[in-house]
Amino acid sequence: MTLSINKIKHIKSLRLKKFRQKYNNFIVEGDKMARELLAHHSEQVVSLYALESWLARAEGVKTLSREKLFQVSAAELKKISNLNTPNQVLVVAAIPEAKPGPKPLEESLSLYLDGIQDPGNMGTILRIADWFGIDCVFSSPDCVDPYNPKVVQATMGAFLRVSCIETTIERLHKAHPSLPIYGAVMDGENVFHAKLKGAEGIIVIGNEGSGISSEAESLLSQRISIPPAAHSGAESLNAAVATGILCAVFRERG
């Protein structure tokens, strides 16, 4: 079939946050993530655009109603895709309601992203949360949108399992005043040696350029750090890499 110009326009509009919010839809691309979405959250599928060869062998497609399925040519897929090299299938999916993980926050380790701007970092951080079993990632209002197509691609499917909830650190602290709030700062205590309160708390991850905001810093209950080598010339670690190191250490010592 041939996609109408209006349909192409609609799908392309979902690259922008304002249209994702207007329609409550986002884009998932590629064989692996599309199959995962079909297998575990087929109720989220609004419409699916795929090459004939993909449709012929994809499990789960048959359970979708026919009006949601669109067989497209490689040229058509190229028109609607956000990837340099489109990967067989593109899904328009409904943005699910953001809800916290199954365990109460008081018994969980969570992240608070304080102004993460880079979509690749945001996606990689959600993937890290997925790996370390962190159910809930909070994000400040000035973070990149977690349903930005580049974020979704970088999660490698983690967006299906990790909740990302927009809030502020002030609100979190007010609602859960006893929950420890950790943050990596230059003069913090080596995370490998610091006394961590176990497996509960919120780790604040600062902005790529400016680090943790002063609002969040004033609410830290423990200042930690990932110490550089004595002769290091580097000024900082990448935000996602720092997140990975902190999560690994917390999980090991929690």
Added chain:
Amino acid sequence: MTLSINKIKHIKSLRLKKFRQKYNNFIVEGDKMARELLAHHSEQVVSLYALESWLARAEGVKTLSREKLFQVSAAELKKISNLNTPNQVLVVAAIPEAKPGPKPLEESLSLYLDGIQDPGNMGTILRIADWFGIDCVFSSPDCVDPYNPKVVQATMGAFLRVSCIETTIERLHKAHPSLPIYGAVMDGENVFHAKLKGAEGIIVIGNEGSGISSEAESLLSQRISIPPAAHSGAESLNAAVATGILCAVFRERG
């Protein structure tokens, strides 16, 4: 002044490895890295293209011979830049001879990148090495070129301090047979608990999709892992994130 078409062509050609190798030049962009290059490795500067405002206040510029300096307009900078938003200055620099760090390899922790393909990952890994004081990063011949402009940008200046040397793990092992070779694999021992031989050795970092090659895996003297949470749905960690976690733990326990 106005840049000649030939000059623009030449600078743009350095986006490709074959021209970087032909001319032995690469591109460094942006205020911060250009200033670092001038301050510490001005001998590498072949030519420098910058806005008038940048030239007026950049230290170190005066020590460069005039024929290396080109004042350009914002429109001209846009023509030669690899960035979406050009940042004041672009330098054509000489690729330095790759040489190992100051300490013998037997007394150092090093990385061996086994087919890292993504320029962002490669740059981030060099930045991690810089942070943790790892002087030398070896890369397999099928890795992305460390002088690829996207790699250079992602290093945040680490390329000035960390040597990246192309070799094979077989050659490294032959030359240093007693050096431990570590690699993260699915069935490896938790890196937090494994007996690590101290601060010496080579950590192998596998390709983003396929992990450590069979050639490198057969040479591992210790199989380690970064264990996921019991209920994790993630298949893997990002290669740079895994590198960060391993380096942090080795430095802490070395």
